[in-house]
Amino acid sequence: MQIAVTFRHMEASDPLRAYAEEKLERVKKYIEEPIDAQVVLSVEKKIRHRAEVALVAKGITIKGSEETNDMYAAVDAMVDKVERQLKRYKEKIKNHKPAAGRERTVQKTVFAAESIDEGRGEPAIIRSHSFPVKPMSVEEAVMQMDLLQKEFLVFTDDESEAINVVYRRKDGNYGLIIPQTS
Secondary structure, rough: EEEEEEEEEEOOOOOHHHHHHHHHHHHHHHOOEEEEEEEEEEEOOOOOEEEEEEEEOOOOEEEOOOOOEEEHHHHHHHHHHHHHHHHHHHHHHOOOOOOOOOOEEEEEEEEEHHHHHHHOOOOOOOEEEEEEEEEOOOOHHHHHHHHOOOOOEEEEEOOOOEEEEEEOOOOOEEEEEEOOOO
């Protein structure tokens, strides 16, 4: 776990840095490595002690901040807040486990562009790969796509059992392709 602690409007303190690092170590059990944590400890108007953190790990970003009149209490509250967010996230993933035996397999094939451009009868296949398509809800598909840092995800809708595609649009929103059945 990489932890960077920054002090703003206050003296750098090794005990406070060690305390923040020690407290953040307990969130490791909720997310997979590698974890990058940016901690900012600041004092505003000599009475407001603020602790902020941004955790980045394998496609997920969690942010938390807390403000009190004691820096150690602010660090504790900030870590508690981040830990609650991670617990909720972990539960959400655990509750979206697909039903066993309902998976489909899809084949992905990559063709050589030259073979298509030249107009030959059969395009040249560069690579072919089969992978399971798991049944899930649209919300879970978007979450999985974000976690995997992909531009699109093929999945089986858990209600209709039809193959759908969710994709990231250029404006930052998400699109959903649902095939029509006649």
